[in-house]
Amino acid sequence: MSRRLTRSSISHSGLTRFLDVDEPDDDEEWVTGDVSLISADNVRFRVAGLTLAWSSPVFADLLSLPGNQAEKVIPLTDNAIESADVIRIYLDLVSLNFGRLGIFYKSYTRWAALLANLTFFLDKYQSERGLKLLRSFGSEAVTLQRFSRMGDIIFASRVNDLALCFRILSSGNKKSKPAQNRRPLGTMDGSWQFSLALQSYEAASSIPFPFQWAIARAAEVEDRETTPRIFAHRFVEIMMTIYEQGRRRQFVKLTPGAMDLSGHPAFPPLLQTPNLDGYTKPT
Known part of the structure; x- marks a missing residue:
């Protein structure tokens, strides 16, 4: 059964890997980077974490939280x-x-x-x-x-x-x-x-x-x-x-x-x- 990401599936840190969810579509331009932003309509944007942190103190705080995954994922809803x-x-x-x-x-x-x-x-x-x-x-x-x-x-x-x-x-x-x-x-x-x-x-x-x-x-x-x-x-x-x-x-x-x-x-x-x-x- 197809399942979408919900708030309950987001870890305490606000950053998580997607498990048992629909695979997002990849944006054609944003394909490299150490952070994945997943849009509310399930499109993945791979972007440099430094760019996100520079652009927004909220993203900077999210990315500063501990996490042991190789690629951090920020789901947006x-x-x-x-x-x-x-x-x-x-x-x-x-x-x-x-x-x-x-x-x-x-x-x-x-x-x-x-x-x-x-x-x-x-x-x-x-x-x-x-x-x-x-x-x-x-x-x-x-x-x-x-x-x-x-x-x-x-x-x-x-x-x-x-x-x-x-x-x-x-x-x-x-x-x-x-x-x-x-x-x-x-x-x-x-x-x-x-x-x-x-x-x-x-x-x-x-x-x-x-x-x-x-x-x-x-x-x-x-x-x-x-x-x-x-x-x-x-x-x-x-x-x-x-x-x-x-x-x-x-x-x-x-x-x-x-x-x-x-x-x-x-x-x-x-x-x-x-x-x-x-x-x-x-x-």
Whole structure:
């Protein structure tokens, strides 16, 4: 009878060999290393323990526990945030294999939900280095114009990088391409890329609601076309006000899967402080 790994089969140290369980499928890229990560959907990633320990204090603690097996095995069980797709991106990220992160250069529909799950993975394993690398990757991709048309602002908002949002919004007016989909929830023709009402519902809803609202509010009080930098500064000011009010009123819930007041997924604790590195507030 086929049996899957359960929590009861994990040793006290949290590291175990698999006995009497389905043999995991091997990932095609991650095939060497002294540690095996087994995803929740039963894919094995062999990776250097030093890489894991460097990337996360939680993994470092796990790997420091005593064990007499030649290869240490870390089984993961959360189907949402510990899937093979999430682990693959995480390992490529912390190994500086940015060239293997090409999924983010495709349509945002391919990666928006995956990116959200990745941020909760980073939070669970307290990977501040992983988050820093993720934001660095996004900044490089925006600079090289590798994201899709809406992908840049979706990515920047999903990783709570206000400095990157400022760069994107201050870059000036970008004409929208003629709409290919004229269904009620599809894209409409318009003169400004970040007019969210002209984007498809799916694109606009991929941006966390506070960012949507701040973009719309800033556009009401500043001329986004003739003074884009002033508009972008106003956006950052509004976002910081939202965060300050949120801290006072405890708007933000901290558990994975929790929703903010708008019904959108809240940022996990690791991401709740926005990135402002490189941003200079106007005097």
